[in-house]
Amino acid sequence: MKLHSRHLLGLEGMSKDELTLILDTAVSFREILDRPIKKVPPLQGKTVVNLFFESSTRTRISFELAERRLSADVVSFTAAASSVSKGETLKDTARNIEAMKIDMVVVRHAAPGSAHFLSKVVDANVINAGDGGHEHPTQGLLDMYTLREKFGALEGLRVCIVGDITHSRVARSNIYGLLTMGAEVSVCGPETLIPRELGKFGVQVYHHLEEVIPKVDALNVLRVQLERQKSGLFPSMREYHRFFGVTKEKVSRAPKPITIMHPGPINRDVELSADLADSEHSVILQQVTNGVAIRMAVLYLLGTTN
């Protein structure tokens, strides 16, 4: 069993077997992370470039750690320090870096489809680390990994994604991946932040947390961004917190404890109350740890099969 594509551009269209392969592969890497010596040799001699055209701390560090723990040579570059600010196109930037003989590219970019675009203009394996509002496949995978770890299986699991679905690549990757794995997916957020025709994807749409909380096993709470308020999509952070913020009080009405997830970074007491983020039902830090294992699995599977 191996992955169908030599790139990881998104979870849409990936089969249950492929997703399971990545999750299973990550289990052994997760185990390595608990060892005193966390480095293994599979990518020795391979060079990975992290192209981050959008600021990111946790995803970039997570990828870098994953790459180094697989013994790859690693170069990271962020937009501010690059020639992008000098007007160079994405294609030129990527081709120039590839001309330096690299094997894999991890890319984060604000434009949907940019990872897809790169995969057409370079020969290296491309891993999408977030392309605008499109996909963030390793986040989707690490969320699924964390849920599987907690609940044993994804089949039949009820997961609700809360917040700004329209602009969220995390939401999309979770929806595609979880539906393929047989989970029940719902979303909850203000109508202005739910993209059109989302129901056609096979997800339930809610606008009231109290309605969905009794029906789910886990809430994946998305970060809300202030700029959405400025563009008229919701009235205020205060109102958002009151009606869409996930709090201890709101989840306490559930018949059994609900697992709380968040892709980070958290706006404490805006989309998620601080006490809940730090509670025993929060798996937010496990998500972060699992993220390294998932990225190791993806790098390993793509980097060693051809």
Place this chain on the structure above:
Amino acid sequence: MKVHLKGGRLLDPVSGRDESMDFLIVEGTIESMGSRVKADSSYTTVDLTDQIIAPGFIDMHVHLREPGFEHKETIETGCASAAAGGFTAVCCMPNTNPAIDDESVARYVHEKGKQVCDGVVDVYPIAAATKGRLGVELSPMAELAQAGAVGFSDDGSPIASAEIMRRAFEYSSMYGIPIIQHAEESTMTCGGCMNEGYTATKLGMPGIPPVAEELMIARDIILLRYIPKARYHVAHISTAGAVDHVRGAKKERLHVTSEVTPHHFSLVDTVVESFDTNTKMNPPLRTREDLEAVKEGLKDGTIDVIATDHAPHTIDEKEVEYTQAPFGVVGLETAIGLSITGLVETKVLTLHQLVEKLSTNPRTILSLPAVKIAEGEMANLTFVDPQRVWAVDVSQFKSKSKNSPFHGATLKGKATGIFNNRKLLLL
């Protein structure tokens, strides 16, 4: 030059003729026509067996890019592209630099058209409706009309202000020249780069809602009801709702006309899943329902014209992230093939109706003289082989730009030649 056109089928909506017809053309003038004309050896014979002879096609929505953007297209390459696509005339949009918003630029474009490609393609400028296409002050419409402008439009941008639109209607009505609206309520489309709907949701792409187009058309129709002397032409109509608005206005007998591009009756927004920037245009590709609605509009006459919105961009400009890419695709050299493949073969239009939408209707809308196919008249003809099957290869395009979403497509129907301004061009 003496030419004998032999064996073709004349399809002429103006005279209503549909019959085999031979022509003798001497120095561009039709000397004689009939089923058995006699040509001596001084004539060059062109065998048009199984081909259509139609009044010269005109594309009323083309971006020639000159002056200002000659790296994308020039009047010369644009005319060459038009000729290769079977058009004997084009109307060029005013979003040049400087914009066609004064007499000198309008004259330059019009005259340049006569100098390039042996003058085989007539170039009619569509002038800006407002100065600099900024939507604030009216352009000098009377002067522009004298300089040859056949329509007024801020194409690329809508005329957003209702007050300016009202005044544009009023002022242009004195000259019987249509206002051509790029219908888009821009407050709803900022940052959008594809149709808002299922596919945009799937791709996480900022959307352009269909209602943004419909709102602007609805507003304009209400204004037109208030200023019924004016003439209103909807450019590149793309949504089912927009077609309904135009249909309703036509029932009221308002002076409304509309056009659709070949890409809007050939493709739907799911092709954006390829992230190929040659699927990015404005208005964007819409849904299957919208595509069926524009076909219905073509069939029932709500949509009068097929126009390409030929919008050349260089490879470098297009080979970028989808959100960064400019809107637009080239269309002149695929229009006939797409129309026959998508409309005639599927029985949406007859060949006769297709000729109306590519030749007679746009001329009527723009008050251009009808092409007369009769003895003593100058020949202005397009030859089409409706059965020819061919593969689109952008490297063969005469246009300077190659940004077509149809590269590699197999089409049925192709222009085989044009005759205009005393010149015969066989393709």
